[in-house]
Amino acid sequence: DVKVTQSSRYLVKRTGEKVFLECVQDMDHENMFWYRQDPGLGLRLIYFSYDVKMKEKGDIPEGYSVSREKKERFSLILESASTNQTSMYLCASSLGTSASYEQYFGPGTRLTVT
Amino acid sequence: GENVEQHPSTLSVQEGDSAVIKCTYSDSASNYFPWYKQELGKRPQLIIDIRSNVGEKKDQRIAVTLNKTAKHFSLHITETQPEDSAVYFCAAQPRGSSASKIIFGSGTRLSIRP
Numbered sequence: 001d002v003k004v005t006q007s008s009r010y011l012v013k014r015t016g017e018k019v020f021l022e023c024v025q026d027m028d029h030e031n032m033f034w035y036r037q038d039p040g041l042g043l044r045l046i047y048f049s050y051d052v053k054m055k056e057k058g059d060i061p062e063g064y065s066v067s068r069e070k071k072e073r074f075s076l077i078l079e080s081a082s083t084n085q086t087s088m089y090l091c092a093s094s095l096g097t098s099a100s101y102e103q104y105f106g107p108g109t110r111l112t113v114t
Numbered sequence: 115g116e117n118v119e120q121h122p123s124t125l126s127v128q129e130g131d132s133a134v135i136k137c138t139y140s141d142s143a144s145n146y147f148p149w150y151k152q153e154l155g156k157r158p159q160l161i162i163d164i165r166s167n168v169g170e171k172k173d174q175r176i177a178v179t180l181n182k183t184a185k186h187f188s189l190h191i192t193e194t195q196p197e198d199s200a201v202y203f204c205a206a207q208p209r210g211s212s213a214s215k216i217i218f219g220s221g222t223r224l225s226i227r228p
Contacts, residue, residue: 031214040123042203042220043158058215059115090157096214101146101207103216105157 003027004106006091012112019078021109023091031096032074033103034058034066037088049074050096081113116141116208120219128227133194135222137204138186146207147180147187148216153200161202162189191224199226 007022023032031050035043035058045058047066055066063085067075074093078085088110092103117140127133139147148163164171164178164187171178175194180187191198201223205216 033215035218040220042120043218045215045217048215059217094214101148101163101214101216102160103148103150105159107157 004091004093004104006089006106006109008109009107010110010112012114013078013081014114015082017078017081017113019081019111019113021076021078021089021091021111023074023076023093023106024072025074025093025104026072027093027095027104028071029093029095029104030071031094032068033092033094034064034074034076035090035092036060037090037108043090046076081111083113085111086113087111116144116206116217118204118206118217118219120204120222122222123220124223124225126225126227127194129194129196131194133191133198133224135189135202135204135224136186137188137206137219138184139206139217140185141206141208142182142185143209144206145209146214146216147178148205148207149178149189150203150205150218151200152203152221158203194226196226196228199224 033048034046049055049068065077091106094103120137145166150158151161152158177190204219207216
């Protein structure tokens with residue numbers, strides 16, 4: 001069974017703070033993704049990574065950065081948190097070959113920025 | 115880039131009736147179309163997917179159809195049950211996308227009335 005875990009289920013931070021969200025997968029997946037989920041907007045891709053130290057911007061990368069130093073771990077960084085970054089953040093991983101494109105999601109981190 | 119539109123945003127059906135959710139995509143080269151289900155408070159999970167060389171796929175009470183010419187695909191749930199209540203997301207994977215990233219629709223909240 002694929003397991004994707006995220007460091008926190010709930011997080012409350014103040015405006016201007018640096019925030020780290022961590023994601024770990026245990027299935028040796030090549031690809032990892034960070035999404036934010038907001039009502040009525042679906043799942044929007046922030047950043048993704050297809051290999052260690054490799055990353056690409058998704059659709060809404062502004063205000064975020066990522067780090068992938070090890071294959072199993074993908075971190076999302078909010079350099080200076082703002083109230084419009086209050087959201088549910090979901091991490092996912094996938095094997096990403098023609099055998100399986102399925103993305104496995106973590107439980108999510110609900111971040112509130114005050 | 116790829117854009118996925120999903121309708122309706124909310125859907126309420128009587129238990130035992132059928133439910134249909136429709137999506138359109140913009141990139142004619144997209145070749146993989148998954149559907150994810152997210153129950154309240156839980157993570158999204160893949161329920162069915164279809165590739166561009168197939169027109170229809172069934173798995174028990176759920177089916178997905180793909181019309182490549184019209185660039186739309188649909189999820190059909192028959193004999194709906196209370197456990198079908200959830201948010202459903204369609205998605206499309208552009209051909210050649212790195213890391214097999216997918217673009218999600220905005221979601222449909224399906225409610226099953228007893």
